[in-house]
Amino acid sequence: MHSRENVMREALSEMEAQRARNIAEEKARREHAEGKSPEVARLMRKRHQLFFSGMRGAFAAPGRAKDISASMKEEIAAINLQLRRALADCGLPEDYLQPVYRCAACRDTGYVGEPVHEPCACLKRAVMNRLYQSEGLQGLERENFAAFDESIFPDTPLEGRKGSQRAFIRRCREFCEGYADGFDPAAGQGLLLCGRSGLGKTFLMNCVAQRVLERGYSVVVLSAYKLIEAMRRYQFGEGGMEQVQDMLSCDLLCIDDLGSEPMLRGVTLSSLYHILNERRNANKAIVVTTNCDGDDLYEKYDDRIAARLTDPSRMKVIPFVGVDVRRFAAKEL
Ligand SMILES: [Zn+2]
Known part of the structure; x- marks a missing residue:
């Protein structure tokens, strides 16, 4: 029988692979949406620039960092709203560019909870199913x-x-x-x-x-x-x-x-x-x-x-x- 520790390690490395797949999927979606709609591409660029100029500003003037981040938040929220509309206009779901993950509770990290870090239900389930698949479910x-x-x-x-x-x-x-x-x-x-x-x-x-x-x-x-x-x-x-x-x-x-x-x-x-x-x-x-x-x-x-x-x-x-x-x-x- 596989030991629980080994199975846990396997399940965690599968989650790591899943996170890599999520990132690849997000990238593919972004490229697809940007190729389909110039408006989406423009908004994505704008959001990116805004984000980095905000970061630079905050570094240059740490005393104003709070104000910068508040106004940046507002502007990004406005762009996100436009993005949702632009996505819908080109026939894609509004949440098409949201982060991708299988488990919403742990975002495929396998752990939940702050400050106490504990295994997510999806990790426990994966471990249990692996344990018994290797033993009784051949x-x-x-x-x-x-x-x-x-x-x-x-x-x-x-x-x-x-x-x-x-x-x-x-x-x-x-x-x-x-x-x-x-x-x-x-x-x-x-x-x-x-x-x-x-x-x-x-x-x-x-x-x-x-x-x-x-x-x-x-x-x-x-x-x-x-x-x-x-x-x-x-x-x-x-x-x-x-x-x-x-x-x-x-x-x-x-x-x-x-x-x-x-x-x-x-x-x-x-x-x-x-x-x-x-x-x-x-x-x-x-x-x-x-x-x-x-x-x-x-x-x-x-x-x-x-x-x-x-x-x-x-x-x-x-x-x-x-x-x-x-x-x-x-x-x-
Ligand atoms: Zn989970």
Whole structure:
């Protein structure tokens, strides 16, 4: 696993690259606007001259620096107003020549706050997403909605049903894609994808995770096994505190294959309950895949855990049906 320090360094150097791209973009925009409108070019020159003559004046007569800067401010504000109009006149957005950055809070520096300097939410998110992409999300690049291939699911009617497995998985995919596109980190709405192995649950969960990531939210994806392992280490003072904090604080927590984790006395049930309950109280969503059905969940865990996983006001339960397509695909080959 990548260390948090390395990942932080990577994220900061990516931000530095972003700032360089911002500057290049600003320059390209300026050239484009000046080429398009002589009036914009004239105003930009005027603003530039004014700025430097003001600076020179202030250096030459430090006693008048305050007055100079006040009158310069006024003149620049007047030019800016004319610039906005000139930009609109040549069909460009009024804010076309404003500074460019991805994050308005930190202007792509990664830090906010004066005098206490602290990491911006965008930096924290970048670090978290990198950490878990390098660990648990290896599949995410491949497992996304664009790569979802429903043709591997049989097109014959499902046992005892009218529709085919392919039609069923298509509806699941549509539902999951709608969920990811509409994902609201403050809504606390989650998904429970349940059913036997090889029905496409994990693939769809990864598609959801990838789309929510693309939309700029923090996502942690990990297997139930790893989740319990992290909680165990934390509980026994072997570290892992940051990982536990990530699981609690990320916008979306995706737990794969719940039910396959070891049942450690004094660890598994209390850890699961803690995470589910903390996230629920904070109105944060979870997406879970499991081979267990509703009854199994009540049997395997306790009522409080099972109830949180299946609570209809917070969780959409999707029972997957059909035949194992991994086995099916292998037979075809
Ligand atoms: Zn930021």
